[in-house]
Amino acid sequence: MAFRAPRRHRHCGGSVTAGPENRCLPDPTSNTASRTRSTAIIISAKHGQSPTDPADLKRVPDAPIIAAVNAAWTAAHPGAGALVAFSTDDDGMLWWLSDRSQAAADFVKNYLLTHDAAGNDISGSPITVSASGLTQVYAGAESAAYFGVPVSxxxxxxxxxxxxxxxxxxxxxxxxxxxxxxGFQDRNVPILVVVPGMRQGEQIGAQVETTQIAPTILRLLGLNPYALQAVQIEHTQVLPGLRRH
Structure with missing residues (x-):
């Protein structure tokens, strides 16, 4: 059956519309107050950005750093190919090496922490950063431990x-x-929650995580948060201040 566009019907009141079967449908704007009293809103972000203060910015090209590490490796190991096989560098440095031995990882760690790197600031003026722009390097088994996985x-x-x-x-x-x-600015984001019946303007200083949003939504819908496998495994709690809802 072909769909007929909704239209006004002489038997429908001013706040209803005739549907495709000439049935009277509620005006979607007539229950706005009801939806407001029953709708929860949660606003957050999956990550932050760093630096938040442009004056702190230090842009550092990573290509020259990678090239220098590869050159140092081949100089120390004649006949060896490039050591850095893949990299993803934003405001963190993640490298996968062609030689995955601990010795190779330690070689890179030592090089990075003992060499400066050139860059530029927010105005484009040249700067130099120590230790390749790093404060700490996890190499080989250290990296595996950081991410909580086996070295293999x-x-x-x-x-x-x-x-x-x-x-x-x-x-x-x-x-x-x-x-x-x-960094702190990368991993810390606000969470704004609006729940009908909750006191407005309340700030909760407890440490929370964005992983708590999903079980909170289930709780607000009257569903069991522990139906989620991740909640069962990680014992993720509903956001504080909402447990009574």
Whole structure:
């Protein structure tokens, strides 16, 4: 049967509309107050950006760093190929090496922490950062332990570098912030919750995580949060202040 567009019907009141079968349908704007009293809103973000203050920005091209590490490796190991097989560097450094031995990872760690790198600030003026822009490097088994996986797991990077605050690895001068690292500004985001009946303007200073949003939604819908496997495994709690709902 062909669908007929909704239209006014002489037997329908002013707040209803005739549907495709000439049935009277409620006006979607007539119960706004009811929806407001029964709708919860949760606003957050999957990650932050760093640095939040442009004055702290230190752009550092990572290509010259990778090239220098590869050159140092081949100089120390004649006949060897490039050591860095794959990299993803934003405001963190994650490298996978062609030689996945602990010795190779330690070689890279030592090089990164003992060599400066050139970059530029928010205005594009040249700067120099120490230790390749890093504060700490997890190499080989250290990286596996950081990510909570066995050393034999090929997914973990051989090198995981924690950047100095404000460092963003980029070859240009356009970026003003990045994400993907382990900095405070990367990993801390606001969570705004509006729930009917909840006191307005209340601030809860307890440590929470965005993983708590999913079980909170289930609780607000009257469903069991522990129906989620991740909640069962990680014992994720509903957001504080909402447990009574």
């Amino acid at each position: 797991d090929p997914r973990h990077p051989d090198i995981f570098g924690i950047v100095q605050h404000g460092v963003v690895y980029t070859g240009g001068k356009g970026k003003i912030a990045e994400h993907g690292g382990a």
